[in-house]
Amino acid sequence: MRDGGVEAPDLLNEVTHADKVVEKAAAGFLKSLPPEWRTVEWLGLERWQWVGVPLVAVAVAVVTWLLVRLSRATSLWLLRNKPEWQRMVQQQEGPLTLWWASWLGRLAVRALDLSSPVTSGFDTVLEIGVVVAFFWGVTRGLQAWTERYLVSQVAVTRPGSRALVSLVSRTLQFVLIAFAILAALSLLGFQVGNVLAGLGIGGIALALGAQKTLENLFGAFALTVDQPIREGDFVKVDDVVSGTVEKIGLRSTQLRTQDRTVVTIPNGKLADLRLENYAARDRIRLFTVLSLAHETSVEQLQQVTSSFRETLKAEEKLWPDSFSVRLIAINPASLDIEVIAWFTAVDFDEFKAIRERVLYRFLTTIDAVGTSVARPTTVMVNKPN
Structure with missing residues (x-):
């Protein structure tokens, strides 16, 4: 329990015994030092401590590096048959480094026999390091799991879940960061309960001032669900x-x-x-009106419409019983044939290729029958003055 704060879990209880062992070893080491090494040099630190600080820092860095490599190699070996989990382990190198450095740093502070206020300050900083490493590792794991899910077969067969999982993942990461900040504030001695109460009161004012932001957030959930x-x-x-x-x-x-x-x-x-x-469409419509020259005979029209129908039937992607080829208008300059057909192609690029192929065959049919596409005509009327 910290003064004026809420109870925070001591994440380093597991090394209490190690602390005592290190302190006992440090006491024995100090007895063997010559008196001149026990003189205070600067900032309240003795000569041996000034020499020991950089040496211990280097030792902590080296041992941390070795332990991280050992932990990583052991985890990869245990998960040798699960490559997707191995990638998740590889992404934990940063949090794992901070975790080991914080634990070893606590032991190093005990070995240097620093004053109680300095030791207490270092303990607080190192406890925050452990908390940050924990939440950092959980966040990295959540990111890795999300990336793994988005490329999984489940996400491929259920594409709607991709956006939902991404949105939930980002929200959980934000919540984890908030918890990490609150835990760090608690370790620093702040009254987190009062902070939360203040946030509750201020949250009302914040909600009133951030209506658009909340509206967009709920809109994101609506679009995702x-x-x-x-x-x-x-x-x-x-x-x-x-x-x-x-x-x-x-x-x-x-x-x-x-x-x-x-x-x-x-x-x-x-x-x-x-x-x-x-x-979301299950088929795409082909709609076109072909205007033939007015000189086209009835027999030629029948040949053209019949050939158009056969051309459509020959298409593998044609939706069954969903096409129509009809003469729809007799104009002064043209005879109009309307073509309507549905194709099961859901990719528009694929449909454009089908449409192009069908239209080319239509033009080939018109040439083979001996007629032509109508040309635009202009009628000029001269009125006497």
Whole structure:
């Protein structure tokens, strides 16, 4: 229990026995020192302590490096048949280094036989180091698990879960950072209970002043849970802008337009707009009107429409019983044939290739029948003065 604060768990209880062993060894070492090495030189430190501080610091660094390498090698060997877990272990090198350095630093402070206030100050700093290492390691593990999930087969078969997992992961990382800060404040002697109470009161004022931010945050959750759009989808937003969804963040969503620009829309506003998701369609429609020359005979028209139908039937991606080839208009300068067909291609680039192939065959048919596409005509009327 710290003065004026809440009870904080002592993360270093496991080394209490080691502390006593080191202190006893230090006491025996001090008895063997010549008197001139026990004289105070500067800042209250004896001569042997000034020599010992850099030596102990180097020793802590070397032993920490060795222990980190040993821990890493042991973990990788135990997980030798699980490469995905090995990558997670490799990402823990930073937190593990801080963890070992903090524990060894506590023992080093005992060995230097520093004054009680200095020892207490070092203990607090090193305890904070252990806390930071713990939350840092958990955050790294969460990031590694998220990255592993996003490329897993489950995420591929359920693409909607990718955005949800990413959003939840970022939220949990923010919460972990907040807990780490509160734990560090508690170790420094601050009354965390009072801090939380103050945050509760100030949270009301903050919520009133951050309505737009909260609106965007809830909009992000709405987009992630309802999943009207997903990252990678091509969408049209309220007939104003269209593009590919690149990122659904906590505050906004980014669209990459066909001009390669990036449009950023706040999530709170996006959740209220009309979203047309082209990636959700199960087929794409081909619609065109071909105008033939007015001189085309009835027999030629019948040959053209019949050949058009056979061309569509020959397409593997044609949606069954979903096409129509009809003469729809007899104009003064043309005979119009309407073609409507659905194809099961969901990728628009694939559909464009199908459309191009079909239109080329239509033109080949028109030439083979002996007619032509109607040319635009202009009628000029001369009125007498």
